[in-house]
Amino acid sequence: MLLIHCPYCQEDRPELEFRHAGEAHIARPADMAALSDEDFERFFFIRSNPKGVVFERWRHMHGCARFFNAARDTVSDRFLKTYKAGEPKPDLGGEGR
Amino acid sequence: MVDAAARISPLDGRLFQDEGILVEPAVPAVRLALRAPSAARAALSKALGIDLSQRPKASAVHGARAALWLGPDEWLVIDEEGGDLMAACGTVTAFHSAVDVSHRNTALLVSGRRAADVLSAGCPQDLSRGAFPVGAASRTVFGKVEIVLWRTGEEAFRVECWRSFSDYVFMLFEAAARDA
DSSP: OOEEEETTTTEEEEGGGOEEEEESOOOOOSOGGGOOHHHHHHHHTOOOOOSSEEEEEEEOTTTTOOEEEEEEETTTTEEEEEEETTSOOOOOTTTTO | OOSSOOOOOTTTTOOEEETTEEEEEOOOOEEEEEEOOHHHHHHHHHHHTSOOOOSTTOEEEETTEEEEEEETTEEEEEETTOOOHHHHHHTOOSSOEEEEOTTTEEEEEEESTTHHHHHHTTOOSOOSTTTSOTTOEEEEEETTEEEEEEEEETTEEEEEEEGGGHHHHHHHHHHHHHHO
8 A cells, every 4th residue: 555654644644544636836816806717727727737746735634634745756656755735845856857 | 292312322232242352332422623723722731631732643631531633733532521621612712613523423442452453454554553552543544434543552442433434333343353
């Protein structure tokens, strides 16, 4: 079973306790009403979905229930790093390509 | 005329005993789902007479009362002697949220030499004594349901689950005890 490090519980926990929660670091526009339909579509629906390293939100649903962010490689399914919500994107160095 | 609906414990009379394992329902208890920022922690600890720990997986016991760490701002408070936890929290003016979940949850007591092995049939966490020592408590899963697991002794666990799931949890223990 895949083990995921929860930054709030500060330990590796089984993947069954976690839920994926979409792409991370998507800034909500300050003035939503002023957005054009095209810009709103881009913010709301369009995701990068790359092959390789992605930054995602995860939730420790059946643990501390907290949302946090993770850098994960979609090819190897390996978690490179997890960090608390609100923290900046980490520098993954060589690992992040 | 019926005065009041009789409240029946969901696992009333159930008991499972096998080689090295005993599963029995816990006595009814008062329970509180407590959410509070760190600014209110000291005041709430004082009002409840129990230390709300900030350490992950930690638990605190004082008499018949226990507080289990569930998240950075969340605790499950259990009182087996029917203490009025809501009234105690009501005296605290600092911002917090306290919800009485006494009748939402029920609990099973699992004990015996094979307790950890049988639990591991449905719980994916590392239950070895190093990773999950006596006193450790955590929300996790058991089979298909969410539970709060608390190690109360070397070979004793308390399993808190939602009342309506308790039959499933009990039967999964029976099945697991046959196989584990």
